[in-house]
Amino acid sequence: MHSCFLSCDWGSSSFRLHMVDSTTAAVLATRSSANGIAWANNAFQQSANGQGRMAFFAGIIQEKIQQMQSAGLQVPPAAPVLVSGMASANIGMVELPYANLPFASNGEQLLLHTIPAGAALNRDIVIISGVRTEDDVMRGEETQLLGCMTEASGNGLFIFPGTHAKHIRVAEGMAVHFRSFMTGELFQLMATQSMLAGSIVPNEEADIPAHAAAFADAVQKAQSMPLLHSLFTTRTNQLLKAVSKEANYHYLSGLLIGAELAGIAKETRAITICGAISLVQQYKTALALLAPGTKVANVDATIATIRGQQVLYKKIYG
DSSP states (O other), X not given: OOSEEEEEEEOSSOEEEEEEETTTOOEEEEEEESOOHHHHHHHHHHOOSOOOHHHHHHHHHHHHHXXXXXXXXXXXXXXXXXXXXXXXXXXXXXXXOOEESOEETTOTTSOEEEEOTTTSSSSOEEEEOOEEOSSOEESSHHHHHHHHTTTSOSSEEEEEXXXXXEEEEEETTEEEEEEEEOHHHHHHHHHHHSGGGGGOOOOOOTTSHHHHXXXXXXXXXXXXXXXXXXXXXXXXXXXXXXXXXXXXXXXXXXXXXXXXXXXXXXXXXXXXXXXXXXXXXXXHHHHHHHSTTOOEEEEEHHHHHHHHHHHHHHHHXX
16 A cells, blocks of 8 residues: 555646545645546547547646645655546546445445546546446435545435535435535626626625525525526515615525525434535524524535545555
């Protein structure tokens, strides 16, 4: 086993590379950028240097490794790179098929594709594929789930907020079902490109009493109002001066998160939320309203990704 490995979380719009202690999962160094898979694919399409897709994408990873080394960090030459997220998509490094549910907390059923050292980079690259059901797909959350399940029981609901939020059910240590929700993307579209954009003022001050009250009111309304009607109340809030535009921003967020969590009170098992702190807090607030008494834990998304990749690293190299 190596002293460390390189953890690469390559999403549609972001790139993160961590040098990680293979035993403790401690982060030793980090490099990140907004050069996500979508950017990399576009850059590859426009490049005229004759490089193959794998070599081009591997070159982006190598550039970040060189930045670590230029800062005086010693990156062991044999340390492999584990890549999760959109790297296995059709616009990624190499398109891989989705694994099928169920899969266990040790990642045994996940699909891994290893490019040996020398083929594209002077170290192994292990690409982690996504998972599918009959009518849904995910890439990246399967790895985060492995990291979450190292801290949670083998039963419950795991929620991953984001552009396309995921709800993954786990039973007896096996991921058995999941659903996707376009919560984050719809919020972005409504807040910036719809009629509602003129009714809100973006801000992140969720703890201001008026903002918190607007969010809570919207979460509750989303349980009884059809979504397409409730969204319009964001407009009437502003026209009738029911709330400020700043509070209305949190009201819109509450409508969409509340709609995503509709029926959550029927969930009797523990819930774990994995995401950025600001989003996690919004979901915890909504769950306290909709499912009081339910045990709710949270795990940072970056930590979950690293720990999930550590599980797979040990499976391959341990």
